[in-house]
Amino acid sequence: MPRVVVFDETGGPEVLRIVEEPVVEPAAGEVLVRIEAFAVNPLDQMVRAGQSPRPVQLPRARLGIEGTGVIDALGPGVTGLSVGDPVILAALPDFATRGAYAEYVTVSANQVIPRPAGLSVADAAAFWVTYFTAYGALVERAGMRPGDHVLITAASGGVGRAAIQIANQVGAVPIAVTRHTSKLQSLIAAGAAAAIATDREDVAEATRRHTAGAGADIILDAVMGPGLAELSLAARLGGTLAVVGWLDPRPASFPANPSLTIHRYMSFADMADPQTVTRVAAFLAAGVRTGVLRPTIDRVFGLEEIVEAHRYLEKGTPAGKIIVTV
Numbered sequence: 001m002p003r004v005v006v007f008d009e010t011g012g013p014e015v016l017r018i019v020e021e022p023v024v025e026p027a028a029g030e031v032l033v034r035i036e037a038f039a040v041n042p043l044d045q046m047v048r049a050g051q052s053p054r055p056v057q058l059p060r061a062r063l064g065i066e067g068t069g070v071i072d073a074l075g076p077g078v079t080g081l082s083v084g085d086p087v088i089l090a091a092l093p094d095f096a097t098r099g100a101y102a103e104y105v106t107v108s109a110n111q112v113i114p115r116p117a118g119l120s121v122a123d124a125a126a127f128w129v130t131y132f133t134a135y136g137a138l139v140e141r142a143g144m145r146p147g148d149h150v151l152i153t154a155a156s157g158g159v160g161r162a163a164i165q166i167a168n169q170v171g172a173v174p175i176a177v178t179r180h181t182s183k184l185q186s187l188i189a190a191g192a193a194a195a196i197a198t199d200r201e202d203v204a205e206a207t208r209r210h211t212a213g214a215g216a217d218i219i220l221d222a223v224m225g226p227g228l229a230e231l232s233l234a235a236r237l238g239g240t241l242a243v244v245g246w247l248d249p250r251p252a253s254f255p256a257n258p259s260l261t262i263h264r265y266m267s268f269a270d271m272a273d274p275q276t277v278t279r280v281a282a283f284l285a286a287g288v289r290t291g292v293l294r295p296t297i298d299r300v301f302g303l304e305e306i307v308e309a310h311r312y313l314e315k316g317t318p319a320g321k322i323i324v325t326v
């Protein structure tokens, strides 16, 4: 029988275990996907640890909001897809029952998109959530345009690296932020026009230096926490702050820049809109075709190493996505 990762209680990485479960035959409008790889995301860690933003039913709860694989079976009424098609699982909001941490998953046919040619299996598993989030926050919400200076926090991570590439695709100027001087070079190599290390520089002061004194047009923040007040001072007068994450779990301070337009961006909300999904998929496929968009993979684990993969995520220092091949 196919293997599935489940947890019966919330806690550390060791609560994850592999069990065998029968596949769920696809009902009308559904497809069965044989998963080839999935991504390990910070949300998975929160859910496993008991900090899920939505209720999770125990025991035998599942995890995994994105992955890639091949269509194995079609439910009645599904059109436009065939058995054998390579697809990306375009976010699974009902991950606790139909998560991607498995050899097979049954999902609604509108939760899969074609896998762009030219993406490896690992790249495809790393692609959707981070790139959708960076694109949605920067382009759909903040209205990023060519020439905009875009300050990106947690730039070493999955969303951050996607944001650097998307800013370059649009013709904007990405300025990356990391906590560690040792990561500056890798961020420049990843396409950042400039990089700021908060272990040696003041972020607002350094941003002004890189923007001829003006400040950033847009800040993309995945950290929040007490540093938010000071971070907001890195934006220009009338700039935009788009918050996508909360990597710092401490209470956030109120932005000290009173002229900012602030967006709280949640990609799952946009992923429920088929027109937005089509638009984003087209933008991302074009970026893959031209070679501008290419996920950064930090490490690849095997399914049997799932506990190790979560331990690695918990260190909080990935330089790109963590992928598990099935």
Ligand SMILES: NC(=O)c1ccc[n+]([C@@H]2O[C@H](COP(=O)([O-])OP(=O)(O)OC[C@H]3O[C@@H](n4cnc5c(N)ncnc54)[C@H](OP(=O)(O)O)[C@@H]3O)[C@@H](O)[C@H]2O)c1
Pocket: 041, 042, 043, 129, 130, 133, 154, 155, 156, 157, 158, 159, 160, 177, 178, 179, 180, 183, 222, 223, 243, 244, 245, 246, 247, 248, 249, 265, 266, 267, 268, 316, 317, 318, 319, 320, 321
């Ligand atoms: N809104 C949405 O729809 C959406 C979608 C996907 C993800 N997210 C959220 O976005 C955030 C980033 O996701 P990701 O997948 O890019 O994460 P990730 O790949 O795990 O990257 C995290 C990076 O952020 C930095 N970091 C970690 N902890 C930090 C802290 N306490 N303070 C400052 N920097 C810290 C580290 O870089 P340095 O060591 O270089 O500083 C690390 O490499 C998460 O909170 C995630 O839940 C939101």
